[in-house]
Amino acid sequence: MKILGIESSCDDTACAVVEDGADILSNIVSSQEEIHADFGGIVPEVACRKHIENILPVLEKSLEKSNTNLHDIDAVAVTNRPGLIGALLIGVTAAKSISWALDIPLIDVHHLNAHIYGAWMGDVDPDMPALSLVVSGGHTSLYLTQSSLEHEKIGATADDAAGEAFDKVANILQLGFPGGPAIEKAAQNGDPGSLDLPRTWIDADHYNFSFSGLKTAVLYHCLGQNASKSDIKNAEYPPGLVSDVAAAFQEAVVDVLVKKTCIAAERNNVNSVILGGGVAANKLLRNRLSKETRKRGIKLVMAPLSLCRDNAAIVAGLAFHLYLAGRRADLCLEAEPS
Ligand code: KG4
Numbered sequence: 528m529k530i531l532g533i534e535s536s537c538d539d540t541a542c543a544v545v546e547d548g549a550d551i552l553s554n555i556v557s558s559q560e561e562i563h564a565d566f567g568g569i570v571p572e573v574a575c576r577k578h579i580e581n582i583l584p585v586l587e588k589s590l591e592k593s594n595t596n597l598h599d600i601d602a603v604a605v606t607n608r609p610g611l612i613g614a615l616l617i618g619v620t621a622a623k624s625i626s627w628a629l630d631i632p633l634i635d636v637h638h639l640n641a642h643i644y645g646a647w648m649g650d651v652d653p654d655m656p657a658l659s660l661v662v663s664g665g666h667t668s669l670y671l672t673q674s675s676l677e678h679e680k681i682g683a684t685a686d687d688a689a690g691e692a693f694d695k696v697a698n699i700l701q702l703g704f705p706g707g708p709a710i711e712k713a714a715q716n717g718d719p720g721s722l723d724l725p726r727t728w729i730d731a732d733h734y735n736f737s738f739s740g741l742k743t744a745v746l747y748h749c750l751g752q753n754a755s756k757s758d759i760k761n762a763e764y765p766p767g768l769v770s771d772v773a774a775a776f777q778e779a780v781v782d783v784l785v786k787k788t789c790i791a792a793e794r795n796n797v798n799s800v801i802l803g804g805g806v807a808a809n810k811l812l813r814n815r816l817s818k819e820t821r822k823r824g825i826k827l828v829m830a831p832l833s834l835c836r837d838n839a840a841i842v843a844g845l846a847f848h849l850y851l852a853g854r855r856a857d858l859c860l861e862a863e864p865s
């Protein structure tokens with residue numbers, strides 16, 4: 528069964544054709560990074576307008592790459608929640624139009640569940656029950672996972688998401704957007720022990736996260752307690768500061784994510800830990816989580832690197848299982864921001 532997936536929840540316009548939930552025939556992503564880089568972050572109105580321009584060329588390219596005619600598609604799946612409302616609307620409208628015109632089933636997909644499903648699209652499947660950590664630009668959440676379709680949220684960020692913190696700290700360090708890959712690169716030449724940053728709630732008796740204090744601590748360290756936005760633009764940092772701060776910041780985020788995930792995994796007696804979302808591409812996070820889960824005898828299944836960031840293959844992949852479970856949306860399907 529061939530499913531066309533559509534993803535437009537944030538700043539990536541993506542279409543993919545996936546067969547039987549596993550075989551990726553095409554996975555096309557049009558990124559808007561360069562456009563948003565000028566603003567140091569995603570501008571929702573700009574993202575929506577770009578999705579309108581991108582959606583049809585990306586759709587055509589994904590069909591062409593997969594050697595598939597639109598009439599050979601068996602169902603169309605779309606991310607309809609959560610995300611930027613105007614951005615989601617473009618994908619949802621495209622998917623509804625295709626479903627109506629071709630008279631094929633329409634399947635609505637939750638973006639974070641699709642990130643978790645990335646773990647089923649690699650070489651080995653996770654064993655159930657599992658603990659899923661989703662770390663992206665908009666979310667940092669822990670779920671108890673019973674199957675690819677059943678996730679119970681047990682923790683989330685109270686303020687900034689991990690990816691958002693990477694993006695904001697990269698902005699302070701003048702490293703550009705998106706911040707995650709830029710911080711990871713700068714950190715290679717830095718000393719993670721060069722400054723002591725907070726690890727909020729690392730030993731707390733709950734599974735929630737908070738990264739906003741960490742970001743503020745970086746700001747104060749770099750520019751003093753009265754720093755404003757214009758100070759960031761005009762700052763001239765001494766040699767070595769950027770790489771040291773990048774390394775210390777990355778270390779602090781990874782410490783918190785890994786420790787809380789391992790505590791939650793042990794307490795809930797799970798058989799696997801799943802890692803997905805854009806920040807899951809971070810090598811320090813992948814290596815540290817591998818080491819700590821191995822120590823505890825817990826299987827770790829990470830979304831393949833190529834499927835960590837937003838894409839539509841994880842949407843079409845998950846939709847196959849939703850379809851088998853009888854899930855169908857109709858033309859009243861709405862985009863839901865949260
Ligand atoms: O999942 P995603 O593509 O979009 C959302 O659903 O938000 O995640 C994007 C986030 C951005 O904040 C980006 O800075 C972060 O993932 N990211 C990384 C890395 N690559 C992307 N963060 C840390 N290390 C990376 N290598």
Ligand code: ZN
Nearest residue numbers: 663804805837
């Ligand atoms: Zn995402």
